[in-house]
Amino acid sequence: MRRAACGVVVIVRDVDVVVIGAGQAGLSAAYHLRGSGLSSVVLDANPGPGGAWQHRWPSLRMATVHGIFDLPGMRFDPPAPDERAADAVPAYFAAFERRFSLDVRRPVKVSAVRPGDDGRLLVESDHGVWRTRALVNATGTWTRPFWPVYPGQETFGGRQLHTADYPGPDAFAGQRVVIVGGGTSAVQTLLEVAEVAADTTWVTRRPPVFREGPFDQEYGRAVIAKVEARVKEGLPPRSVVSVTDLPWTPQYAAAAERGVLVRRPMFERIEPDGVVWADGTRQAADVILWATGWRAALDHLAPLRLRGEGGGVVMDGTRVVADPRIHLVGYGPSASTVGANRAGRAAVRELRVLLAAPGSGDAGVAGGAVQELGVAAGPG
Structure with a gap:
């Protein structure tokens, strides 16, 4: 047993993939990880299922929500039009987690992700540390409301x-x-x-x-392309909503x-x-x-130095160009319900190839493997 400098023992759990966030994008990634042969865990800072939907204002009803896309493998049966969105969507997410027995830990607040000394990543949280071979970040934007500044x-x-x-x-x-x-x-x-x-x-x-025409797939692809062009250049993404x-x-x-x-x-x-x-x-x-929107919640990734000169993260699909172990889903072009589903699937497909490739480390670790290591948990 080893202790940190301040005398505190920190439990470090080994896993192939850590997913941070259990909104639409995070749950989609978790679903596809189930059959991937990779061990995984989902860390969610919220007190219950539902992602950002559980925080929507109480007067928002399903009648005024502009569409909820099904999570993979489970249909979203439309609730009554007058049902609160903050109740209906979290109930759907909770049922999805139960049906597919997803390993979601909550509330777990991730404070930082750091490079480890063995080629893995250390995901530090208020419930210990996970050592992982890859990371799917699905923290969305809700925790970072954007306040513009005006004189006076x-x-x-x-x-x-x-x-x-x-x-x-x-x-x-x-x-x-x-x-x-x-x-x-x-x-x-x-x-x-x-x-x-x-x-x-x-x-x-x-x-x-204002648009009178349909919000169909062709229109959706045009909207996504506008956002995707920015993240490929390493610029901070505009939200999908901002160009819709x-x-x-x-x-x-x-x-x-x-x-x-x-x-x-x-x-x-x-x-x-x-x-x-x-x-x-x-x-x-x-x-x-x-009502000025949100920004991507990526502060916990700062130790990895992923941001480029443009202030954003250079992306190729969901993969961070600077570090292929890291995928951002629900970021930029995938920050919509339909885009989040596709992003979760795409991220897992790439990680299966990466983690099985020669030189990528172990072929896999048993889910839940636990060690007690001396990882500093703050000033000692």
């Missing part, structure tokens, strides 16, 4: 919040609300808040584009007739009682709701 933002006397913390429309009753963002989340919250607020103002950096037009639904048409979907360009600065445009126009506000 710190002087605002009202309330500022991100859609990640949107509590539902009742919290805005009788208030003047500025909603910032051009995506589906912004429009959905705008329509809800407008029902109870004293006034709503919708601002976006670019004019929104807004669907022109009967609900949106009705809101437009009521004068709710009136878009204004971005303001120039924020003052204590509202926002101001470049021409001096002012809008009083009690609340600024930032």
Whole structure:
């Protein structure tokens, strides 16, 4: 038995592949790993199944969700339109985990992934360390809401919040609300808040584009191609949602007739009682709701130095070009439900080849093999 410098024994478990995250992409990867001949474990920071869906705002109903794609091998039977998305989708994910007996450990928060001294990776967490031959990272974006910075933002006397913390429309009753963002989340919250607020103002950096045609496979491929081009160049990916037009639904048409979907360009600065445009126009506000999206949650991978000069990670499909042991699923072009499924399958297909190749290390380790090693668990 060896001890870390601070006298703490850290249990290190050996496994072929660690999957971080149990959202759509992580579960897809875990499903395909089952029959791969590789031992695996899924580490999920959430308290229960459902990925980011369990954190969606309470007023989001299945009737307004723009489609949930089946996980591999198990159909998603559409629930009642008025059922909360934060209940329906996590229940589906939980049933999927049970049906296929996936080894999901939760809540396990991964703090860092580091290169080991034996050609493997060390996945450090609040529940010990996993030593792995390969990594599938599926941490998504929900834990990293993006807050843009505007002059005077710190002087605002009202309330500022991100859609990640949107509590539902009742919290805005009788208030003047500025909603910032051009995506589906912004429009959905705008329509809800407008029902109870004293006034709503919708601002976006670019004019929104509404699409009356179908969101079919051809359109989907065109959208994915826009995102994929950036990650191949090593640039931080734009979200799939950011390059997807807004669907022109009967609900949106009705809101437009009521004068709710009136878009204004971005303001120039924020003052204590509202926002101001470049021409001096002012809008009083009690609340600024930032529906400005998310960024990829990759901070725990920083010790691996994967980011390139462009600030992003250079990718070839799901594989990190700088380190073929690492695959990012639910990142860039696969950050959608349909893209996540394909990414999970593709990542496992490549890892089966990599880990079976000469010079890749052991042909496989028994799942759950445990050692007690002196891996530092913090300052001693």
